Amino acid sequence: MGCGTGKNTSYLLQKAEQIVGLDFSQEMLNIARAKITDARVQFKKADLNKNWDIENHFADLITSNLTLEHIQDLGHIFEQASNKLKANGIFFICELHPFKQYLRSKARFESEEGIQELEVYTHHISEYIENANAKKFSLLEINEWFDKPEENEIPRLISFVFKK
Ligand SMILES: C[S@@+](CC[C@H](N)C(=O)[O-])C[C@H]1O[C@@H](n2cnc3c(N)ncnc32)[C@H](O)[C@@H]1O
Numbered sequence: 045m046g047c048g049t050g051k052n053t054s055y056l057l058q059k060a061e062q063i064v065g066l067d068f069s070q071e072m073l074n075i076a077r078a079k080i081t082d083a084r085v086q087f088k089k090a091d092l093n094k095n096w097d098i099e100n101h102f103a104d105l106i107t108s109n110l111t112l113e114h115i116q117d118l119g120h121i122f123e124q125a126s127n128k129l130k131a132n133g134i135f136f137i138c139e140l141h142p143f144k145q146y147l148r149s150k151a152r153f154e155s156e157e158g159i160q161e162l163e164v165y166t167h168h169i170s171e172y173i174e175n176a177n178a179k180k181f182s183l184l185e186i187n188e189w190f191d192k193p194e195e196n197e198i199p200r201l202i203s204f205v206f207k208k
Pocket of ligand 1: 090093
């Protein structure tokens with residue numbers, strides 16, 4: 045979900061027989077397609093806020109990395125993930141930690157008009173858990189990731205492993 049330029053696709057290819065990367069940015073997909081030409085990978089232009097154009101019960105694993113801060117309605121995401129996963133399939137999420145977002149750390153990029161900040165949505169930890177519960181996912185793992193753990197800092201990322 046939100047495969048972007050396919051940064052994680054090469055890693056996933058070491059494990060997967062087939063990968064579908066979804067993203068709504070044509071520019072990102074162009075870079076991903078130029079970089080990864082393996083026939084097992086299909087990059088599709090898709091808005092995650094709509095119904096995903098993938099057959100139901102297709103996937104063993106769905107992953108999201110730094111994407112959900114751009115999505116307002118987590119309920120829709122968990123619903124689609126539940127539809128597209130096989131029984132006992134895994135939904136792995138790794139996102140900017142909400143603690144960071146409470147301190148207003150937004151996704152930024154540079155353009156001709158200067159530094160731009162993207163529209164972002166803060167998802168509380170409880171929101172992930174409630175939406176997962178509503179779609180009957182079980183939480184297998186939750187982890188918090190730090191840039192410099194020895195400095196007692198705020199975690200940068202949070203990850204969840206859910207099972208359908
Ligand atoms: C910060 S990038 C992360 C890309 C990649 N997952 C990674 O870790 O390198 C967020 C990606 O989510 C995509 N995205 C944001 N909202 C989306 C939506 N509604 N539907 C599809 N893709 C979306 C953006 O186009 C962008 O490629």
